[in-house]
Amino acid sequence: MSQHHLSPALRRIAASPTTAMTDRATALREAGRDIISLSVGEPDFPTPPHVIEAAKAALDAGLTRYTPVTGMARLKEAAALHFARDLGIAADPARIVVTAGGKQAIFEALAATVGEGDEAIVPSPWWVSYPQMVRFAGGRVVPLITHPREGFRFDPADLEALITPRTRWLLLNSPGNPTGAVYPAEMLQGIGAVLRRHPQVMVLSDDIYAPLNYTGAPHATLANLCPDLADRICTVSGVSKSHAMTGFRIGVVTGPDWLIEAIGRLQSNSSGNPAAVSQGAAIAAFEGPQDFLSDWRERFRARRDMVVGAINSVPGLFTPVPDGAFYCLVDAAPLMERFGGDDGELALHLLEHGVAVVAASAFGGRDGFRISFAADEAVLEEAMQRIATALS
Structure with missing residues (x-):
């Protein structure tokens, strides 16, 4: 063609x-x-043995058919445990969607909200798929350039300088791909202060690497540090990086009711439910030993x-x-x-x-x-x- x-x-x-x-x-x-x-x-x-065993047990139990489009209730409860324990976010299981990898969650959130000419501020260097997803939805990527000598972190004032009335999203990834940069709590507090002045801007917080943090400090994420902004924050996580489960394709996303409903609507008309056996394995990943x-x-x-x-x-x-x-x-x-x-x-x-x-x-x-x-x-x-x- x-x-x-x-x-x-x-x-x-x-x-x-x-x-x-x-x-x-x-x-x-x-x-x-x-x-x-x-x-x-x-x-x-x-992949940890208890996760492999759970996948086998799921097959033996006949977990091979459709599940609810947005994921099994049991997995949403396990994901809520993960959000609370590992990210410090109190996520209602009803406000969680299970997706085929974190990538699908991000794609659906952007596709559901970005229209022609909308802008998304993306710290650069960025994960390769962020700008592609924004462009696919018709949006314009606004790079927030960071530098190696600053550890690839930006100043909140540099963020504010790029915000316009068309800005719909800020994309945050900490720890980050490709830089490994971690945004400390005080930096995220500064970003929160900027966002309070610009109510049209939402934040996509990609926390997929949260358990792989070498600072010794607890993982910092915006929805935990700035609860007053929670209705504008979409937090994405999963099991791929933390549990060596890249091939299982399970992501989890939480955020405001209207956005979670939109993500579910999009998923119901595209992929349907994530693989049932992978959901069984992910329950064990979230609920099982983390040592x-x-x-x-x-x-x-x-x-x-x-x-x-x-x-x-x-x-x-x-x-x-x-x-x-x-x-x-x-x-x-x-x-x-x-x-x-x-x-x-x-x-x-x-x-x-x-x-x-x-x-x-x-x-x-x-x-x-x-x-x-x-x-x-x-x-x-x-x-x-x-x-x-x-x-x-």
Whole structure:
């Protein structure tokens, strides 16, 4: 089918560049090349055994048919437990929708609320799909540019300078992909103060990486810190990153009644319910033991420290220490002349040397690349040596 038959909405968006790089690395591997892939955003740890057992038990119990479109009541109760315990948000199970991954929740929230010419402020570098979703809905992306030397955090005054009467959303992701930046409570309080002056602006708080926080401070999220703004905040979470369940495709979203109803209406006419067996597994993820997470955090923290040290010892590379998630966004500005100012060329150069990373430009950044340190320690050490050799 020619491009002319595609809808105007689809023509506004492109395929995800992170999955494109991962697919490219996989193809090279299958062709016999020795490629270390640091391009994919998923934990390398096995899914916890109690979750696997719950999935098997769900199948044995016949959990193979339709469930309510917005998720089983039992899972909504488990999600409410998660929101309270891990995010400090009192979420009524009736105001929760279960989606096929956090990505679907974000897409539905934006598709339900963004019209032609509406604006969404998105801190950059951003997760690749945020701007695509805004554009698909007909909205305009307003980048809120952050810098590596400030740890990829912004000043609330910089946010306020970008707000117009057309601003509908601010998208927040903390801990963040691709930067690993964590927004501390005082910064979120400052954002709350700005939002009180602009009642037309809603906030999408993407907290999918909340349990992977290395600061030692409790996770801070806007709906908890600014309860007076709760009717304007949509909070998204899930099990993909915290429980190594990326393939199960379960996200959960809570927010004001009218928005949750709209998300459910959209879901009822698109995907229907998330996979029943995955819902059974997610109940166990939310309600079961969480103690494995402290071990995961320590291992991620050790990997992070090794990767940050290795990157910052390569002349021309710099990464701030990420406070959460499992990513480093590396600044390579001093080296960009060698690659014609194109960080896509830099990423291809590293791929030629056996390491798959994703160019910063894929995330609305520039002059660098994202590394996922969700890989075995020995693999990461080899990858760091390859990067140092490739850029020496």
